Structure formats: structure tokens, C-alpha cells
Amino acid sequence: MTIELYELAGAEDDRPFSLYCWRIRFALEHKQLDFEPMGCRFTDKDVIAFSGQDQVTVLVDTGYVISASWAVACYLEQAYPDRPSLVGRSAEQPLSRFCVDWTDTVLHGTLIRLLASDIYAHLHEKK
Ligand SMILES: N[C@@H](CCC(=O)N[C@@H](CS)C(=O)NCC(=O)O)C(=O)O
Numbered sequence: 001m002t003i004e005l006y007e008l009a010g011a012e013d014d015r016p017f018s019l020y021c022w023r024i025r026f027a028l029e030h031k032q033l034d035f036e037p038m039g040c041r042f043t044d045k046d047v048i049a050f051s052g053q054d055q056v057t058v059l060v061d062t063g064y065v066i067s068a069s070w071a072v073a074c075y076l077e078q079a080y081p082d083r084p085s086l087v088g089r090s091a092e093q094p095l096s097r098f099c100v101d102w103t104d105t106v107l108h109g110t111l112i113r114l115l116a117s118d119i120y121a122h123l124h125e126k127k
Pocket residue numbers: 008018019020021042054055056057067068069070
């Protein structure tokens with residue numbers, strides 16, 4: 001069964017722009033797991049209503065529905081222990097969590113200033 005990754009997309013499905021979902025793309029690539037990208041627009045929340053909330057990141061794997069990138073990363077770590085480790089499995093996890101918090105509070109603010117106009121230019125007519 002294919003892993004599905006729901007992520008924000010604009011006019012082109014192959015230009016997903018959620019920084020949170022990028023993390024999970026990197027995680028899936030790192031773990032060499034195939035996945036199906038599922039585009040979702042800002043105004044198209046019905047697509048992810050099954051997850052019980054209204055934001056991406058959402059990952060579906062063998063019937064499991066996981067939302068929020070950190071929870072998804074931890075799920076992948078537990079579900080695929082034979083694949084290369086990304087966030088660590090015990091003692092290392094707090095360091096990974098620190099990196100995530102730093103990325104959220106420091107790096108995203110800078111990145112979004114660089115990306116915002118490009119995201120706007122590629123929005124779908126549905127937004
Ligand atoms: N903590 C969440 C962040 C969720 C989030 O902020 N998602 C944004 C995309 S970057 C979203 O879905 N925005 C659409 C909206 O709020 O309508 C995660 O790590 O996945």
C-alpha cells in the first residue's frame with residue numbers, strides 16, 4: 001500500500017510549498033520510502049477532512065492517518081526501524097526536537113520572506 005503525503009500545492013501539483021511538508025519529503029527520501037504526493041489547496045480543506053483537522057502535513061500509511069510533521073517523522077521512525085534513522089529513536093530525539101523548534105522559530109521567518117512572492121505567483125485559482 002502506497003504512503004500518501006498531503007501537502008499544500010498551488011497551480012502546479014509538482015510545486016508543493018509547505019515548509020512543514022518539505023521536511024516529510026526529505027524524511028521519506030532519507031528513508032527511501034515511495035510515496036504518492038497528494039496536492040491540497042488553501043480553500044480545499046475537504047481533501048484532508050478525514051484527518052480530523054484542517055492543516056497539512058497529513059500522511060496516510062496502511063490505514064494510519066498522522067498529522068503534523070514532527071508526529072509524522074516520529075511515526076516513520078517507529079514504523080520503519082530498518083530504514084536509515086532521521087530523528088533518532090530514544091536519547092537522540094530531544095536534539096532533533098530542538099532542531100525542529102529552532103527551524104520553526106528562527107529559520108522559517110527568514111525562508112518565508114524569500115519564498116512568499118513566489119508562492120503567491122504560483123497559487124491555484126482556487127487559492
Ligand atoms: N505543525 C504543523 C504545521 C501545520 C501548518 O502550519 N500547516 C500549514 C502549511 S505550512 C497549513 O496547512 N496551512 C493552511 C491553513 O492553515 O489553512 C506541522 O508541523 O505540520
